Amino acid sequence: MQIYENEMVLMSLRFALPLLFALSAPAIAQDAEPMTDAQRTAFRAEVRAYLLENPEVLQEAISVLQMREQQAQVTNDQQLAVAYADDLFNDRHSYVGGNPAGDITIVEFMDYRCGYCKRAYPEIETLLGADANIRFIVKEYPILGEQSVLASRFAVATLMVAGDEAYKSVHDTLMEFNGDITEVSMTRLAEILELDAQAIIAQMDSDAVTAVIAANRQLGQQMQITGTPTFVIEDQMLRGYVPVDAMAAIVAELRED
Numbered sequence: 001m002q003i004y005e006n007e008m009v010l011m012s013l014r015f016a017l018p019l020l021f022a023l024s025a026p027a028i029a030q031d032a033e034p035m036t037d038a039q040r041t042a043f044r045a046e047v048r049a050y051l052l053e054n055p056e057v058l059q060e061a062i063s064v065l066q067m068r069e070q071q072a073q074v075t076n077d078q079q080l081a082v083a084y085a086d087d088l089f090n091d092r093h094s095y096v097g098g099n100p101a102g103d104i105t106i107v108e109f110m111d112y113r114c115g116y117c118k119r120a121y122p123e124i125e126t127l128l129g130a131d132a133n134i135r136f137i138v139k140e141y142p143i144l145g146e147q148s149v150l151a152s153r154f155a156v157a158t159l160m161v162a163g164d165e166a167y168k169s170v171h172d173t174l175m176e177f178n179g180d181i182t183e184v185s186m187t188r189l190a191e192i193l194e195l196d197a198q199a200i201i202a203q204m205d206s207d208a209v210t211a212v213i214a215a216n217r218q219l220g221q222q223m224q225i226t227g228t229p230t231f232v233i234e235d236q237m238l239r240g241y242v243p244v245d246a247m248a249a250i251v252a253e254l255r256e257d
Contacts, residue, residue: 077237080223087219093212095138098128102135107232109141112151112174114228116241121175123244139216147181154186156212157203
């Protein structure tokens, strides 16, 4: 670990030193005569020696930069959530679960082949079970290959053919399913759940299903979503897996505001 940290410091020096030299020399020149080549060389040597003797200065600067970048990301995500609120919360083609009249809405962009989505699934169920005033929207966002697309097509087709309750059963089963997703396995799944397998399979390749997935992908691209799960809770975006306690805390904070 120490070797890795030293390498990071040296790498930071390579980027930071030229910038410090470039910034400091003009500043000095504003208050005094332009530096000679010898003075500039000496000044750079002093700066370099100081940073080598005090590398924690660079670490502090990097920490500040990271915090600023994180805050900028949070601000950007809030702006995106506000800008695309109607598509997020009122698209009329996504499954709406939990309490449809809830005071807090959580949107999840998910992929049935995503390990972290599967990890988050029981925690979301726990949160919805504990808080009866959350509205939960699922955005089918298949980004992990053809099996992901097939699973999402099957789920969306189920919603169109058989409604919300059937979709929830399919969604829950797919989130816990670890086998290969094929037309044969999806047909078998529909039969086990006592759904009209033939009607659902026939709907899977329809223009209507294609349009839903395309709309979700476009929305995800507009919101700069590159991975799953991604959650939007009102105007906050959470990129990646979030433990249920942390999500419940965010919900509570939003209610207080």
